[in-house]
Amino acid sequence: xxxxxxxxxxxxxxxFAMAFVLCAIELLLLYRRSRAASRLPYGER
Amino acid sequence: xxxxxxxASAIGAxxxxxxxxxxxxxxxxxxxxxxAPGFGLAAMVFLAAGLYVGFVVAPTDAQQGEVYRIIFLHVxxxxxxxxxxxxxAGYCALALVLRTRLSSMMASALAPTGALFTAxxxxxxxLWGKPTWGTWWVWDARLxxxxxxxxxxxxxxxxxxxxxxxxxxxxxxxxxxxxxxVNVPVIYFSVQWWNTLHQGxxxxxxxxxxxxxxxxxxxxxxxxxxxxxxxxxxxxxxxCILRERATDGLPCNG
Numbered sequence: 176x177x178x179x180x181x182x183x184x185x186x187x188x189x190x191f192a193m194a195f196v197l198c199a200i201e202l203l204l205l206y207r208r209s210r211a212a213s214r215l216p217y218g219e220r
Numbered sequence: 221x222x223x224x225x226x227x228a229s230a231i232g233a234x235x236x237x238x239x240x241x242x243x244x245x246x247x248x249x250x251x252x253x254x255x256a257p258g259f260g261l262a263a264m265v266f267l268a269a270g271l272y273v274g275f276v277v278a279p280t281d282a283q284q285g286e287v288y289r290i291i292f293l294h295v296x297x298x299x300x301x302x303x304x305x306x307x308x309a310g311y312c313a314l315a316l317v318l319r320t321r322l323s324s325m326m327a328s329a330l331a332p333t334g335a336l337f338t339a340x341x342x343x344x345x346x347l348w349g350k351p352t353w354g355t356w357w358v359w360d361a362r363l364x365x366x367x368x369x370x371x372x373x374x375x376x377x378x379x380x381x382x383x384x385x386x387x388x389x390x391x392x393x394x395x396x397x398x399x400x401x402v403n404v405p406v407i408y409f410s411v412q413w414w415n416t417l418h419q420g421x422x423x424x425x426x427x428x429x430x431x432x433x434x435x436x437x438x439x440x441x442x443x444x445x446x447x448x449x450x451x452x453x454x455x456x457x458x459x460c461i462l463r464e465r466a467t468d469g470l471p472c473n474g
Contacts, residue, residue, distance in 0.1 A: 183287040186351055190290045190344040194297070198449070201336055205456055212460040215467045 245322045245462050256455040263448035270441035278434040287351045294344035296443040297337045302404045304334035309401040312394035324390035329458040333450050335373035342366060361410035362418035365403055372400040386465055
């Protein structure tokens, strides 16, 4: 693997890794919000 | 017919053709509960297919080498950032004109995910720009207008959190979203209107794509994955918003 190819893989890995981390953070926050909301009373009025 | 009527009224489902009844938060909640897992599963399936096509099937680019594969994340994220904002503005317009509570709740549910995709588009764009342009960032029209879009999303979220009264917050955020939607065509047409470093559109509705079929297929699969993910997350989030606003004592029907 040439040095340029190796560095390119670093850019690709960095791009996808950050995207997955951000999505994981969003899903974690949403899960916590969903759990808190499920304890709230809600019904048809 | 009598049995059908009794069944429909017994389970609270609208009669055939009365799909507008789902504009009621009380009727939309069970629908969202049923649909969200399916969209989540679809997102994972499309993501797996898109990554496979993007990293296994699609060939190496003759000019950029392997680094072009960031396109399979950057372009779908950028498309979704604009699309979500337009949908959000549409819901805000409905909320202002028709005064439907669910519309403003949907806009609130979409905003965080729209900000997420905008951030991903900017981040992946920087990581693509460094090896190809030699710089992480330039203040050209496309990048600057996309950054403004991120600020609009942040502004929407901050404004909503800053105003205690939910109805006032909905109206203020709706005005912000509708004023900001003018930025979306600026982003899209910026590469045509100005002499930008960012490349022009490789995919458009009016011309044949200027990229290999496998690359296009991978990009479209990843776009579908992002779209299904957005819908799943928005449905879960709007159900949370419904419960939170019901607890605040605000009427959530109609």
